[in-house]
Amino acid sequence: MLELKGRKVHKTMEPETGLTILDHALKAEADWGFSCTRGTCARCRSLVTEGMELLAPPTEAEELRLEPEELERGFRLACQAKVKQAGTIVVLHRPYF
Numbered sequence: 001m002l003e004l005k006g007r008k009v010h011k012t013m014e015p016e017t018g019l020t021i022l023d024h025a026l027k028a029e030a031d032w033g034f035s036c037t038r039g040t041c042a043r044c045r046s047l048v049t050e051g052m053e054l055l056a057p058p059t060e061a062e063e064l065r066l067e068p069e070e071l072e073r074g075f076r077l078a079c080q081a082k083v084k085q086a087g088t089i090v091v092l093h094r095p096y097f
């Protein structure tokens, strides 16, 4: 189960491997702010509170855009973070502004 939570969003859906968190949010028509889809704007910044091990490791773009402490704390860029395995994943939309 993939749970997406934002200011005005609370959607639950089955995670699909190979799709990013943002792909899922768009599919669910969730109001998930984003802009570039290339890992540079960070409008899609999100906090993974459960199931990080079910996601592919951070991409090079995420490593460049996010601070090492953010990555350690579970922050990811939704346009980059791909589901690699089904299971329970909980993601909160947490842009900087």
Ligand code: FES
Residues within 6 Å of the ligand: 034, 035, 036, 037, 038, 039, 040, 041, 042, 043, 044, 045, 077, 078, 079, 080
């Ligand atoms: S949409 Fe720009 S970093 Fe994800």
